[in-house]
Amino acid sequence: MNEKSIHKDAEHFISISEKEGIETVWNRLKSQEPHCGYCELGLSCRNCAMGPCRIDPFGDGPQKGVCGASRDTIVARNLLLTISAGAAAHSDHGRDILETFYETSNEKTSGYMIKDVEKLKKLAIEFGINVNDRNDGDIARELGAKLMEEFGTKQKRLTLLDRSPKKRQEIWERLNIVPRGIDRENVESLHRIHMGVDNDYLNLLLHSLRTSLSDGWGGSMIATELSDILFGRPEPLVSSVNIGVLKENEVNIALHGHNPILSDVIVQAAEDPELIKIAKEKGAKGINLVGICCTGNELLMRKGVPMVGNHLMQELVIMSGVLDAMIVDYQCIMPSVVDVAKCFHTKIISTFDKAKFEGAEHISFDKSRGIEIGKKIVRLAVENFENRIPGKVDIPDKPVEMMAGFSVESILELLGGSLDPLVDAIKIGKIRGVAADVGCNNPKIKHDYGHTYITKCLIENDILVLVTGCAAVANGKIGYMNMDAVKYAGKGLKEVCESLKIPPVLHVGSCVDNSRLLVLVSAIANNLGVDISDLPVVGTAPEWYSQKAVSIATYFVASGVDVVLGIPPAIFGSQKVVDVLTNGLKDLVKATFSVEPSPDKAARLIQKKIEDKRMLLGLSYREIG
Amino acid sequence: MKSVIIIPDRCIGCKQCEIACSVEHSKSKNIYSSVFETPKSAPRIFVLPGDHSCFSFPNKCRHCDPAPCLMICPTGAIYKDSSIILVDPTRCIGCRMCAMVCPFYVIRYRESPDIVERYVATKCDGCIDRIKKGNIPACVETCKTGAILFDDLNKILKEKGLNFAKKVFLVQKEGKKIDVLQEKNCYNMLQELKEKLYRTMVVEDE
Amino acid sequence: MMKRIVILGAGPAGITVAETLRKFDKTSEVIIISDEPYPPYSPPAMTEYFLTGKAFHLWKGSNFIDNYLNAKYLSGKSKRVVEVDPESCRVVLLDGEEIYFDNLVLATGSRLSASIKGMEKEGLYNFKSLSAAEEIMEKVREREAKSALVIGAGFIGIEIAVLLKELGVKVTQLVRSRYMRGMLDEEAAGVLMHIMENKGIDVLKGSDADTVEFMGDPDVRSVRVRSGKILTADLMIAATGIRPNVEFLSGSGIKVNDGVVVDEFMRTNYSQIYACGDIAETINRITRQRVVYPSFYNAVNQGVITAYNLLGMNIRYEGADRINSIKHIGIPLITAGDVDSKDGSSVVYKKGKGFIKKIFLKNGRIVGFILLNDITNAGIFKRLMDRQVDVSSYRDRLLDENFGEGLLYRSILKIM
Structure with a gap:
């Protein structure tokens, strides 16, 4: 038996797609198979016109590119390009938020305001800005200008690195991988990849670490901080997840992508009485917003907007026949949603000029007219309600309750203002450690199987699991993220969860919000007076697919957190690169990558890593076979 | 006598042989202009996935003897020229009888530059034009991993046999580990990882 | 001493015997006797010949017998064999000529058959042989025939109906039960009927299509069907079925059942006499039942095996196949094996935009398949079916996009 997803709703739509001949990501994966082994191994290079080149993995054929690049150089260059693309995506996202923030401080936007003044001031202080006796706009303006410098060349060191433990900063300085400007590291990556620049695989790998750090402690962290300031700091809340959050008798609008700038005004626009009136005239009871991927996570975290699905659900949700519009911003949006939508009445509306989709309706988003454009988009969806095809309505599951909103600040609040209770729980072993299950979906592994299998094993063994992005939706959907899920937790973790009234799996946010995890582990490390790498903390991305995921994994490792990947990255063509990443990095940054596609073995590996760290800290530990 | 020999263990699924084959059988025999030709050229070798892409396999005409396709062709369009089975597109009526009996499914039906009114059987021609000019077949030339060879089968078998015998000798005489009998390389490592992923898709019978 | 091999019939079976013989044996004397006045032709290519005027049907070329076979060719009506005498190794022709042989190959093929009243009358045409087809074509070329009634909806009925339609004749086809009964299931036959109707062929069904009598005197002018209607057309074409040409063997002592009974070496009950092609009764490759499966593919295969055994190679015939590719309907359609069985078979099914694919299995083994517009x-x-490979572990993947030689050859599931 072959199954593509663990979820009822997904399997239902996949089987319909097969019957009706609607092409999905799984069909396309099949038609791409077999994949090119050179590319899978990272052994192909098409950087220049002397090539393209490939290295024979078996050793009899060509062993050097035309330029003379060895397999190690080629694999390392390709990896740097991947990480750079991921870091650039997060950081450009961060810049978009920053620009909105800056314009808002100049009162040049519509639909935005400084929501969290406290956080604004805290951040401003970190940037050495005087916050006393000044109005919020002034502070924001100065902060905005300072943050813009983080992207450029003026800075010699990213400011937010100061949040990390001193020991960690020393490691970075010693290796000369302290990220300077956010854009600079990305541009330098592209420079180094050019023929005849950086040919030393180790040097390339070190710059990979630096570039990823410019994402985690730079672009992503700025995105998270400013999103909190503009849209509100997440607080624990209860919402729901899966296809059942769609409502047959309401106008359904899915918000898909990553950037909350647009979706936040859509939420405001959907509350517009006039639009609700039109919806009712069309026969709908109201307007129902749902989220997909990280735009969804941003809204869920702050506003409790329910999640309809994660990455691999994006094509399938359209098949419900009740989705009146899918509004997309950027990142991880399959161009194919347009094609699936053609079989239904769903309108795909693209909004960012840098992310257009052939066949989609494009409404160019402009933050100075945010509310106006938001209303225009919602109106399109409302007007599309009457185009529904009655026979095609299909909502095959009931929603599952899911908690969200666990920002670092809200976790601290839950703990009573100090990390001590959490640290103590770890010390005495009620909680063995913390694992971050992050990253995407990938059709190469059964949808959400990796995330949920690993999570289950970990919480059973008293490991607190923090989730972001698609991993969060996976775990929410299977019911690990509501109070009922406490029953799955081991004895110690259960006790902690019950006393704090939290589920054993905490939703920390979108994928840029992985920066929250950096802040959290830094705070814990500082509390204990140790380095991040000393903590019983592990990251895992069992179903990753994107360049962004590689960047996240790399900044975790560069920050001292071991990472276990489920999908093999394109590095196996070079034994030297593999050795450095899986072993050599231990000496350099005190953390390494592991690749373990079997969720069962991955879970045991994570557990072992956590118990090993406990042992080194002198805490009680368990032998893991 | 030399012939095209497939070493499946060496195929990594890059599909470069498919491209080389298409180009070789285009009008211009040039990759850049061939993509603009009508009808478009198409490969006669097919790199197929094994289980969930853990493996790949270059599938092409074996030039069987006796060849079922040749026997069943009702118009005599399929013929043999020095151990190579060929198709005369002008005589092919596109009846699909050859595809029906080809045990490897390596005959496809395509527009031919010479015949416009119907799809005709298209298959590997052993790069007979190249061979006549003293070149090796296009798929062989492009394969850098040694999965497609143009050589004397007996010679290859002998080499393989000797190689294996040497290893067995090492195991016996010098007490080397039995591992040396099994070649391990980075592609095997990747295959093992991919196999694990594939296992998550299969609900094993309990 | 030079051996003499006499081959009766110059159809696909007979010609293949001669051709295969000559690959190994350049010296024996080969005599081919045929009552048709044409060089050897292949029936599956006749339609193409009539459509284009190009000699596609002369699949071995027009001078094959003289140039390549180095055989004596006796052809024409007067060369019909009227007697076979196995004891004295002799055949007698209509013109009285007696020919002695060391080995005899019976490959006289088959002809139209119908058990309908009035069947023997003149003016009833068929498409079974080139001679018969030429008669139809002459009428069409002379514009004497503007309409045609095709009785029967089997393989030959489809070919002639489509051919006549293409040539501008108004065609009515009588389809008593369904198209290609026994070779297609109801669904595929329904699609095929749709295709035929879209081509402009008038399809009559049920009691309107069940011919009871060929009427007219002396020539057939119309048919009466079970519903009582009288149907008429310029050309009355019977495509009701075929039967082996075995009448000339009566009294010869050669054992004839549904066809000439042969063993697994294609030998009749006389060891020096062989039979192959449409007249031979062999066994079904899969079911091992005795069958007469007249088809070009079986004829050629049997011809090769016959030649091998004439040469003393002792090679067994694996059995006859029920497989065909239906041509000229605009889409490829391949059907094989048992596609109509009700007992114990399961079906793997896939239907998509414009295609239907079905595989029929019994005990985890393929027993038949239909591939419509995606072959x-x-x-x-066919290979899995022929070898009766147990496919149960991957039955659900048989119609996957990625199923094929790669999966069979390189499977971590070790399925082969």
């Missing part, structure tokens, strides 16, 4: 892996399915 991907046709030969691979």
Whole structure:
């Protein structure tokens, strides 16, 4: 038996797609198979016109590119390009938020305001800005200008690195991988990849670490901080997840992508009485917003907007026949949603000029007219309600309750203002450690199987699991993220969860919000007076697919957190690169990558890593076979 | 006598042989202009996935003897020229009888530059034009991993046999580990990882 | 001493015997006797010949017998064999000529058959042989025939109906039960009927299509069907079925059942006499039942095996196949094996935009398949069916996009 997803709703739509001949990501994966082994191994290079080149993995054929690049150089260059693309995506996202923030401080936007003044001031202080006796706009303006410098060349060191433990900063300085400007590291990556620049695989790998750090402690962290300031700091809340959050008798609008700038005004626009009136005239009871991927996570975290699905659900949700519009911003949006939508009445509306989709309706988003454009988009969806095809309505599951909103600040609040209770729980072993299950979906592994299998094993063994992005939706959907899920937790973790009234799996946010995890582990490390790498903390991305995921994994490792990947990255063509990443990095940054596609073995590996760290800290530990 | 020999263990699924084959059988025999030709050229070798892409396999005409396709062709369009089975597109009526009996499914039906009114059987021609000019077949030339060879089968078998015998000798005489009998390389490592992923898709019978 | 091999019939079976013989044996004397006045032709290519005027049907070329076979060719009506005498190794021709042989190959093929009243009358045409087809074509060329009634909806009925339609004749086809009964299931036959109707062929069904009598005197002018209607047309074409040409063997002592009974070496009950092609009764490759399966493919295969055994190679015939590719309907359609069985078979089914694919299995083994407008892996399915490979562990993947030689050859599931 072959199954593509663990979820009822997904399997239902996949089987319909097969019957009706609607092409999905799984069909396309099949038609791409077999994949090119050179590319899978990272052994192909098409950087220049002397090539393209490939290295024979078996050793009899060509062993050097035309330029003379060895397999190690080629694999390392390709990896740097991947990480750079991921870091650039997060950081450009961060810049978009920053620009909105800056314009808002100049009162040049519509639909935005400084929501969290406290956080604004805290951040401003970190940037050495005087916050006393000044109005919020002034502070924001100065902060905005300072943050813009983080992207450029003026800075010699990213400011937010100061949040990390001193020991960690020393490691970075010693290796000369302290990220300077956010854009600079990305541009330098592209420079180094050019023929005849950086040919030393180790040097390339070190710059990979630096570039990823410019994402985690730079672009992503700025995105998270400013999103909190503009849209509100997440607080624990209860919402729901899966296809059942769609409502047959309401106008359904899915918000898909990553950037909350647009979706936040859509939420405001959907509350517009006039639009609700039109919806009712069309026969709908109201307007129902749902989220997909990280735009969804941003809204869920702050506003409790329910999640309809994660990455691999994006094509399938359209098949419900009740989705009146899918509004997309950027990142991880399959161009194919347009094609699936053609079989239904769903309108795909693209909004960012840098992310257009052939066949989609494009409404160019402009933050100075945010509310106006938001209303225009919602109106399109409302007007599309009457185009529904009655026979095609299909909502095959009931929603599952899911908690969200666990920002670092809200976790601290839950703990009573100090990390001590959490640290103590770890010390005495009620909680063995913390694992971050992050990253995407990938059709190469059964949808959400990796995330949920690993999570289950970990919480059973008293490991607190923090989730972001698609991993969060996976775990929410299977019911690990509501109070009922406490029953799955081991004895110690259960006790902690019950006393704090939290589920054993905490939703920390979108994928840029992985920066929250950096802040959290830094705070814990500082509390204990140790380095991040000393903590019983592990990251895992069992179903990753994107360049962004590689960047996240790399900044975790560069920050001292071991990472276990489920999908093999394109590095196996070079034994030297593999050795450095899986072993050599231990000496350099005190953390390494592991690749373990079997969720069962991955879970045991994570557990072992956590118990090993406990042992080194002198805490009680368990032998893991 | 030399012939095209497939070493499946060496195929990594890059599909470069498919491209080389298409180009070789285009009008211009040039990759850049061939993509603009009508009808478009198409490969006669097919790199197929094994289980969930853990493996790949270059599938092409074996030039069987006796060849079922040749026997069943009702118009005599399929013929043999020095151990190579060929198709005369002008005589092919596109009846699909050859595809029906080809045990490897390596005959496809395509527009031919010479015949416009119907799809005709298209298959590997052993790069007979190249061979006549003293070149090796296009798929062989492009394969850098040694999965497609143009050589004397007996010679290859002998080499393989000797190689294996040497290893067995090492195991016996010098007490080397039995591992040396099994070649391990980075592609095997990747295959093992991919196999694990594939296992998550299969609900094993309990 | 030079051996003399006499081959009766110059159809696909007979010609293949001679051709294969000559690959190994350049010296024996080969005599081919045929009552048709044409060089050897292949019936599956006749339609193409009539459509284009090009000699596609002369599949071995027009001078094959003289140039390549180095055989004596006796052809024409007067060369019909009227007697075979196995004891004295002798055949007698209509013109009285007696020919002695060391080995005899019976490959006289088959002809139209129908058990309908008035069947023997003149003016009833058929498409079974080139001679018969030429008679139809002459009428069409002379514009004497503007309409045609095709009785029967089997393989030959489809070919002639489509051919006449293409040539501008108004065609009515009588389809008593369904198209290609026994070779297609109801669904595929329904699609085929749709295709035929879209081509402009008038399809009559049920009691309107059940011919009771050929009427007219002396020539057939119309048919009476079970519903009582009288149907008429310029050309009355019977495509009701075929039967082996075995009448000339009566009294010869050669054992004839539904066809000439042969063993697994294609030998009749006389060891020096062989039979192959449409007249031979062999066994079904899969079911091992005794069958007469007249088809070009079986004729050629049997011809090769016959030649091998004439040469003393002792090679067994694996059995006759029920497989065909239906031509000229605009889309590829391949059907094989048992597609109509009700007992114990299961079906793997896939239907998509414009295609239907079905594989019929029994005990985890393929027993038949229908591929309509997507013939991907046709030969691979045939191979699995021929060898009766147990496919149960991957039955659900047989019609996957990625199923094929790669999966069979390189599977971590070790399925082969």
